[in-house]
Amino acid sequence: MTTSSTETATKGPIIGVLALQGAYDAHAKTIAALGATPRLVRLPTELKGLDGLIMPGGESTTMLKFLEQRGFFDLLKDFVHKVPTFGTCAGVILLAKDVTNPAQKSLGALDVTVERNAYGRQIDSAILHAESKLPGGPLEMVFIRAPRITRTGAPVEVLASRDENPVLVREGHLLAATFHPELSHDSRVHQLFLNMVRDHKENPA
Numbered sequence: 001m002t003t004s005s006t007e008t009a010t011k012g013p014i015i016g017v018l019a020l021q022g023a024y025d026a027h028a029k030t031i032a033a034l035g036a037t038p039r040l041v042r043l044p045t046e047l048k049g050l051d052g053l054i055m056p057g058g059e060s061t062t063m064l065k066f067l068e069q070r071g072f073f074d075l076l077k078d079f080v081h082k083v084p085t086f087g088t089c090a091g092v093i094l095l096a097k098d099v100t101n102p103a104q105k106s107l108g109a110l111d112v113t114v115e116r117n118a119y120g121r122q123i124d125s126a127i128l129h130a131e132s133k134l135p136g137g138p139l140e141m142v143f144i145r146a147p148r149i150t151r152t153g154a155p156v157e158v159l160a161s162r163d164e165n166p167v168l169v170r171e172g173h174l175l176a177a178t179f180h181p182e183l184s185h186d187s188r189v190h191q192l193f194l195n196m197v198r199d200h201k202e203n204p205a
């Protein structure tokens with residue numbers, strides 16, 4: 001097998017981590033530990049050449065402001081409709097088709113409705129352990145002022161739930177967690193995303 005000079009400089013798939021604001025650093029560390037090459041993305045031109053993208057938690061309203069100021073929004077919208085993307089928390093809010101509490105502009109890629117800051121003050125941040133469809137036993141889920149997925153469209157597969165509401169979902173090349181898997185030692189959710197990236201590379205839709 002031949003590799004080009006750019007390929008030999010990187011390890012595994014190249015995964016962008018949107019780094020406009022919020023919890024991007026822990027994502028970069030987790031995927032590096034799993035053998036991928038993280039690239040912090042702060043400019044629209046930095047989306048080029050990525051095999052996948054992680055949109056981290058933080059404050060979705062602030063991220064939207066940055067995206068619009070930098071003329072980034074439309075390019076990112078096009079990107080997430082085609083290339084494997086994993087949104088966590090605020091990242092899910094950005095990926096969703098519909099946002100409530102209050103309504104907010106979004107990239108409209110993931111067929112879900114998301115209610116922002118949906119858990120009451122007492123339980124808005126919590127660490128829970130629950131079964132999921134991932135093998136290997138209960139998953140640790142760190143929720144921080146989490147949104148709630150209140151509707152999933154037909155193509156959306158629910159991989160884990162909190163009470164009756166989905167907290168980890170997949171739709172084709174998109175993965176979304178309303179919790180923060182990058183803050184756990186358990187890297188199964190990131191590994192799932194890297195598997196999706198590999199499958200997409202081998203078999204682009």
Ligand code: GLN
Pocket residue numbers: 056057058059060061088089090091093116117144145146147
């Ligand atoms: N509450 C935030 C928002 O509405 C999301 C919180 C998070 O990403 N941890 O954007």
